[in-house]
Structures are given as structure tokens and as C-alpha cells.
Amino acid sequence: MQRLQSLVLRVWPCWPLAGAGCEAAASGAASGAASGAASEAASAPASEAASKAASAPASAAASEPPSKPPSQASGCHDCSMAPVKRAGLRWTIRLLPVLILSVYGVGTYAVVDHICLDYIARELGKHGLAAALMTLFFIFLVLSLSSYLRTFVAIQRDPGLVPLVANAAPQDEKTATSSSWTCRPQQHDIEACSRPPRDGDLDSPGLEAFYSKDVFVCESDGRPRWCSLCHQWKPDRAHHASELGRCVRKMDHLCPWVGGVVSETSFNFFFHFTFYTTCLCSISIAAGAYSLHRQMHSVSGIDAWAIVIIGIASLFGLFTLVMCLTATRFLFTNTTNIDVLRPKQVFSLAIRVPLDTVPSTSFATITYPLTQPTSFQPRLPPPALLSMVKYPPPERHLQAAGPPPPPPSSRDAQALRKFAIVRTEPRENPWSVGFWGNFKSVMGNNAFEWILPIRHSPCCNHDSMVSDYHFGPLLATLKKRCNVPDFNHDDVSAAATCTPPSEE
Numbered sequence: 042m043q044r045l046q047s048l049v050l051r052v053w054p055c056w057p058l059a060g061a062g063c064e065a066a067a068s069g070a071a072s073g074a075a076s077g078a079a080s081e082a083a084s085a086p087a088s089e090a091a092s093k094a095a096s097a098p099a100s101a102a103a104s105e106p107p108s109k110p111p112s113q114a115s116g117c118h119d120c121s122m123a124p125v126k127r128a129g130l131r132w133t134i135r136l137l138p139v140l141i142l143s144v145y146g147v148g149t150y151a152v153v154d155h156i157c158l159d160y161i162a163r164e165l166g167k168h169g170l171a172a173a174l175m176t177l178f179f180i181f182l183v184l185s186l187s188s189y190l191r192t193f194v195a196i197q198r199d200p201g202l203v204p205l206v207a208n209a210a211p212q213d214e215k216t217a218t219s220s221s222w223t224c225r226p227q228q229h230d231i232e233a234c235s236r237p238p239r240d241g242d243l244d245s246p247g248l249e250a251f252y253s254k255d256v257f258v259c260e261s262d263g264r265p266r267w268c269s270l271c272h273q274w275k276p277d278r279a280h281h282a283s284e285l286g287r288c289v290r291k292m293d294h295l296c297p298w299v300g301g302v303v304s305e306t307s308f309n310f311f312f313h314f315t316f317y318t319t320c321l322c323s324i325s326i327a328a329g330a331y332s333l334h335r336q337m338h339s340v341s342g343i344d345a346w347a348i349v350i351i352g353i354a355s356l357f358g359l360f361t362l363v364m365c366l367t368a369t370r371f372l373f374t375n376t377t378n379i380d381v382l383r384p385k386q387v388f389s390l391a392i393r394v395p396l397d398t399v400p401s402t403s404f405a406t407i408t409y410p411l412t413q414p415t416s417f418q419p420r421l422p423p424p425a426l427l428s429m430v431k432y433p434p435p436e437r438h439l440q441a442a443g444p445p446p447p448p449p450s451s452r453d454a455q456a457l458r459k460f461a462i463v464r465t466e467p468r469e470n471p472w473s474v475g476f477w478g479n480f481k482s483v484m485g486n487n488a489f490e491w492i493l494p495i496r497h498s499p500c501c502n503h504d505s506m507v508s509d510y511h512f513g514p515l516l517a518t519l520k521k522r523c524n525v526p527d528f529n530h531d532d533v534s535a536a537a538t539c540t541p542p543s544e545e
Contacts, residue, residue: 188313201304252409263407322358
């Protein structure tokens with residue numbers, strides 16, 4: 042049984058699109074092997090069980106290769122195959138665009154020359170029908186080809202990578218999965234190891250970019266999500282792409298057909314490409330089917346090009362139709378493939394509140410900039426349950442030994458920001474702003490952007506001081522549900538303009 046489990050672990054591949062780490066599977070197999078050994082030892086006589094228990098660690102240590110580092114021993118079981126996989130993936134991404142362009146060329150030659158000109162126009166004498174088919178074909182050909190090139194260029198030049206902060210070196214999954222951080226193995230995701238580093242750095246690089254906004258996605262302790270592979274804080278809706286080794290904003294999926302990862306910088310162009318390619322394949326199928334139907338009732342025989350174009354157009358047309366319908370769903374719901382892979386995920390949101398807000402049973406609070414570990418104030422349970430609550434060890438919330446920090450000055454007090462930490466329910470999307478708003482946030486605000494692959498989506502602009510992405514009505518619902526007080530910017534502006542008393 043142990044040999045079978047080890048064989049399964051060697052040949053079972055990791056899922057690449059979700060950037061999934063396989064530490065959970067390895068740990069599960071290890072626990073299964075341990076339980077199997079324990080049951081076997083229990084069923085054996087006492088002396089035999091004792092000898093097995095004594096020889097088990099030695100045999101396990103002897104069976105493991107001595108040259109294997111400890112990080113690999115506790116990491117992903119498929120890490121040794123990762124370089125081969127990524128090398129093959131790189132070659133696939135390079136070759137598939139060449140195949141796509143070749144299909145464009147072959148399809149244009151077959152539809153225009155053989156079907157429309159040679160057969161419909163010259164042999165049948167239907168010049169009007171041939172002209173109409175060629176006009177529609179060239180319109181969708183130009184739109185499809187330009188959308189494809191726009192998608193490919195956007196992915197190659199700006200795939201939506203999150204900029205690395207100073208002193209942040211990306212780490213491979215093999216090393217990251219061997220860390221001692223607590224993971225959530227049920228998600229089968231390398232990003233489950235996302236607990237913030239406990240290095241005591243209260244002024245961590247890049248942290249200010251989060252608490253300078255009014256709302257951001259956080260962990261349960263109020264700090265932003267941490268990427269254990271990029272060694273930096275992860276912006277809202279960012280996902281670590283294992284194929285690129287970096288975090289990508291609003292990543293959707295890896296598509297080798299268009300040359301890489303589809304994200305917020307290329308999703309609208311990808312939708313254009315799938316839609317216009319579906320229309321192009323429909324025109325090609327119609328021209329080929331009409332030609333084949335007429336040839337079957339004639340004495341001239343059947344042209345093989347009609348069958349070829351029907352087969353190729355049907356294959357690519359069905360594929361792009363499914364992708365177009367999926368992309369349309371994501372457009373109107375403001376979701377991605379990553380969200381579909383995690384249907385029951387919940388989000389913790391840090392919402393700015395007045396400084397005098399105290400935590401309640403509905404929400405906890407955290408104050409930025411972080412000055413001491415007590416900046417995080419957990420939610421208070423009802424009085425009847427106070428005697429039943431087990432609080433964390435004191436060192437988790439108390440500052441290290443030393444003199445207490447000096448009280449903040451008036452200027453520093455004005456820079457303080459307090460946030461309430463609330464959680465969504467499963468399947469709640471805080472970024473949904475309605476069908477029409479979701480569509481315009483990706484496709485643009487005018488008809489030219491809806492039809493032509495001109496510019497990036499409006500959601501690529503993250504200059505707002507409110508949040509990285511526009512939140513929908515769910516934000517107000519969460520504040521009402523948890524009784525979170527509203528924050529008034531006018532009060533802060535009035536306090537900042539007040540003249541401090543002069544010192545004599």
C-alpha cells in the first residue's frame with residue numbers, strides 16, 4: 042500500500058492554472074502511510090509492533106535520498122517535474138500562435154479563393170452571393186485578427202504583473218511550500234500559505250499603499266494578504282501565477298493560444314477575439330456548407346476544400362463559442378476563472394472608520410500605521426461568554442520588552458487610520474456593480490471600445506484613493522449588517538485645517 046501511494050504521488054500532476062501547491066496531497070499521503078503503519082503495528086503482536094515502531098524511522102530515513110534538501114522533502118511532490126512542465130509550456134506558448142496564424146491563412150485561402158471565387162462566382166455565376174460572403178468574411182477576419190494581435194501584444198508587454206517592492210525577491214513554489222507558515226490544505230492552492238510574515242516589521246514596504254485607501258481586502262488580523270512566493274503584500278484581486286512566478290492583477294486564466302496569462306490588461310481584447318472568431322467561423326461554415334450542398338447535387342463532384350473548411354471552422358468555432366460565452370458570463374458578473382475555482386470563498390474587508398470606533402461583536406478593528414502588536418483589537422464577545430473565551434497568549438498582542446512608545450504628536454494623530462474588519466458570506470461578490478456597470482468596467486464607456494480593441498479596461502486604473510477596484514452595493518450591505526459606522530472625510534479635512542495652539 043505504501044509503495045502504491047508513493048507511486049501515485051510521483052505520477053499525479055499538479056493543476057497548473059490555479060497555481061496549486063501539492064503540499065496538502067503530500068501531507069495527506071504521509072498521514073495515510075503513518076496511519077497504515079500504525080494500524081499494521083496494532084494488529085501485530087506487541088513485540089513485532091515494537092520492532093516495527095523502532096525500525097520505521099530508521100527505514101524511512103534510509104529510504105530518503107541523502108542528497109535531497111529538507112525543503113524538497115517537505116515541499117510539493119511534483120516539484121521535480123516543474124522545470125520540465127514549464128519548459129514544455131513555454132514551447133507550447135511559442136508554437137501555438139504560429140499555428141493560429143497558419144489557420145488564418147489556410148482558412149482565408151480556402152473560403153475566398155476556392156469556395157467564393159472559383160465555385161460560387163465562376164462556376165455557379167452567383168456574383169452577389171460571393172461578394173456578400175467575402176465582405177462579411179473580410180470584416181470579421183480583420184476584427185478577429187486585430188483582436189488576436191492586440192491580445193498577444195498586451196500579454197507580452199503588460200501581463201498585469203504586480204510591481205515588486207524593494208528587497209522583495211520572488212521565491213519558487215518548492216521553497217515556499219517548505220516554510221513553516223500555517224496553510225489551508227483544503228484549498229489545494231499554494232496561495233493558502235498566505236499568512237503575513239511575523240518578522241516584527243511594523244513598517245513593512247508596500248503596506249502604506251493599502252491603508253492609504255478607504256477599503257482593501259485583508260486577512261482576519263486586518264493586514265493585507267501576503268504572497269509567500271513574491272515576499273510582498275498582495276493587492277486586491279491579485280493571484281500568483283506559477284507559470285510567471287509573479288502575482289498578476291485580476292488574473293483570469295492561462296491561455297497558450299494567445300501567448301500567456303489573460304488578466305485585467307487583456308481580458309477585453311480576449312473577449313473581442315473570441316467573439317469575432319466565432320462570427321468568422323460561422324461565415325466559413327455557411328460558405329462551406331452551401332458549397333458542399335450544391336456540389337452533392339451536381340455532376341462535377343465534391344471539392345475537398347469545402348470539407349476541410351467545414352471541419353476546421355467547426356472545431357475552432359465551437360471552441361471560441363464556449364470561451365466567448367464563458368467570458369460573457371464573467372463580464373456581466375465581474376468575476377474570473379479564479380473565482381469560479383473558489384465558489385465558496387469569503388473575503389475579509391478592512392473598512393475605514395472613525396478613530397473613536399471601538400470593536401464590537403460584529404467586527405474587529407486595526408489602527409494604521411502599526412505601532413505595536415496591540416494595534417489589532419479583536420471583536421468583543423457578549424458578556425455572558427466572557428468567561429468562556431480563550432484569548433491568545435499575551436505576547437501576541439503585547440509589545441516586546443522595552444520602554445513604551447511615546448504618545449503620538451498631533452500631526453501623527455491626524456495620520457492615524459482605523460479600519461473595521463468584516464467578512465462576506467460565501468458566494469458574495471463585493472465588486473459586482475450590476476450587469477451594466479460590470480460590463481463597462483471591463484469593456485469601456487463608449488461604443489467604440491465595445492466594438493474595437495482600442496485601449497485597456499477602465500478597471501486597470503488603480504489611482505483611486507477609495508479602493509483598488511470599485512466596490513458594489515454589497516459594501517453598504519456589509520456595513521449595515523455589522524453596524525460599522527460611516528467615515529466622514531469632511532471631519533478629517535476640518536481637523537487638519539485647524540490651527541494648533543501656540544506654545545509659550
